[in-house]
Amino acid sequence: MKRLISRGLMFGNLIRVDSPALVERYNRALERLSGRRTGLTEFHIDISGYSYEIGEEFGDHFYLNPGGVNRQFIILDTRQKSAPLLNAQFSTSRGILRQFIEENEAKLFALTAHDAVAGELDNSVFEVSTPARLFDIRKITVVADTTQAHVANARKLAEKIERFQREDDAWFDDVLIAEMIELARQTGDVTRNPVDLGRPTYEQGNFWTAHFGGIYVFRDAAHPAAISVRRRADLGEMPVETCDLTMRNAIATFLERNDLVEPVIKARGVDGAAILRQKMDFILVDAATSEGMEIDGFDQRSLHRLAQRMAGRLPEEFRKLGELVRWALNGGKWPRIASDHPAYFYTLRARADHPDRDLVNQLLSELAPLDIRQLFITHKTAFYAAYRDWPEAKKDYVAEFLARDYAANKAGAREALFGGAPPSPWRTGPRPPKDDIIDLVGPWGAVRR
Structure with a gap:
């Protein structure tokens, strides 16, 4: 593999983490997600925050992907959006992570200035014991916050501000005012600089998974099918027509019928x-x-x-x-x-x-x-x-x-x-408005022009 590594064809475009501050932020996020910390003082991370070096240290290259189903992630720098996704278990994961970072880039830029953002690609399925269970995975919800809960606290503060504005006697509620002041110390002015990342949902219709030796799932095609790298007989009962790579005529027919x-x-x-x-x-x-x-x-x-x-x-x-x-x-x-x-x-x-x-x-x-x-x-x-x-x-x-x-x-x-870039298959629902990275920097206030 040295030929590939030396030419940038393997482990290329990873983000280097080598400062004590960034390592500590990474460890806080890692401890929150997995209860572990790395002893390394220098390593490289992919778009999800996974590090091959840390995987070697732990003897566990799925330390951010337990069960291989709900991928966890750590964002230290918005530049991770251009990094690859190593040991991917689903073909949709990198596209979803990249789009999440791009749609929230200004907010993430602000949040990662002082802390790491940790989260999970939640699909509500915790294990895939049989190939048929793959069809239970339909939508992916991105759940994310800083290790110091800036997003959760910002939501709480926004709710209390709304209550303060709505209730006539709120001016006399000393407890409410004290809670607002304490939360504002942590989040800044959320009315001018909102930091809520939301919980965007992405559709996982057709996809590839590394589970069970590799399976292509085309359930949203006009004529649905699954195509397996392993023998069809090894998969058991499936909810759609299924074939393996040796069944070339069946695959050719599927591709032609669906005009793919x-x-x-x-x-x-x-x-x-x-x-x-x-x-x-x-x-x-x-x-x-x-x-x-x-x-x-x-x-x-x-x-x-x-x-x-x-x-x-x-x-x-x-x-x-x-x-x-x-x-x-x-x-x-x-x-x-x-x-x-x-x-x-x-x-x-x-x-x-x-x-x-x-x-x-x-x-x-x-x-x-x-x-x-x-x-x-x-x-x-x-x-x-x-x-x-x-x-x-x-x-x-x-x-x-x-x-x-x-x-x-x-x-x-x-x-x-x-050909050129195809339409994105990931996003469902309306896109959030684009934020100007100069005007919106989260809980630490707006940067002057």
């Missing part, structure tokens, strides 16, 4: 032939390195010579994609590819305008695992697991390719492959 995919070669705004040629390179390198062949280089001329040397041993995926590329460049008869052919899912991508585009592309990456670029972008858990078993020559090629052709322009590469 489109052929790469016919997608608008992309160079389909170039994308397929790149997939052919990935397939070629895998085949050659698996045979232990010497590879002179990874430029196009070297790979072309490598394909000539392999001749009759070229994989079926490579040959069929080659036919499709030749059709795109030269025309002629359309090369039919059946859904049970090993090249079939390499020819597809998710519809660019679909809210579940990323989820569908993640599923396709498991059905076409030799496309190392798509696997890395859409399903890092599967990518890292596969990487460990690759020959050293393939590891060299993949690390160098991703660093050069993807990491240098991530947003551009994603758009070229998958």
Whole structure:
């Protein structure tokens, strides 16, 4: 993994925590959530506040995710919104956390100036003992507060202010006034600088989960289904039609019936032939390195010579994609590819305008695992697991390719492959108004312009 780490392809974009003040705030939040404290004086955290180093220290990488169902989080800095989510158990978790931080950025900026914000993605389900229990998870409510309960106290103060304004004899209620003064010392002026984060709710309709070896749940599709990485027989009774990754015809039918995919070669705004040629390179390198062949280089001329040397041993995926590329460049008869052919899912991508585009592309990456670029972008858990078993020559090629052709322009590469950003599938209910970070800084007063 050193190749990936040194190139920023693993544990990249994490937030460094190395000051005594931030470590202490983290420990206060950690103690509140789990009853534990870290002895480390320096570590890195992801978007949820999880730290791989602390997981190693505890011997428990689920210390912020007990049971793998209701993810807890610690926010020290709003910059965490751009960090990845490590050891994710649900594909929706990072999107929900990022949107929560973005929608409350001004308030969180104020609150984290003096304290950590700790909370939980609450879905009201505390365990998933069987795959069918996954369908009980419908909505995720974000519950959050500082370790000193600034949000809860602000709510209390707001209620008392409302009572004070409503009741005629409140001016003579010394107890009420004293309580208001004491709370105001902790929260500041909540009438001018509200700090209530609310309890926003996000829909978890279609999602992937790492539970039970990996399951894709499409319950909000016109024709619902679940797709399992493990054998269908291992799942037991399910509330929707269910298949596993070996049932390629059934999966192809599901994707087509729900209009979830489109052929790469016919997608608008992309160079389909170039994308397929790149997939052919990935397939070629895998085949050659698996045979232990010497590879002179990874430029196009070297790979072309490598394909000539392999001749009759070229994989079926490579040959069929080659036919499709030749059709795109030269025309002629359309090369039919059946859904049970090993090249079939390499020819597809998710519809660019679909809210579940990323989820569908993640599923396709498991059905076409030799496309190392798509696997890395859409399903890092599967990518890292596969990487460990690759020959050293393939590891060299993949690390160098991703660093050069993807990491240098991530947003551009994603758009070229998958299209622009799809509509967000997370939020339910009205969005909160945007706050100006200059005017709104929470309980410590407004900053002067």
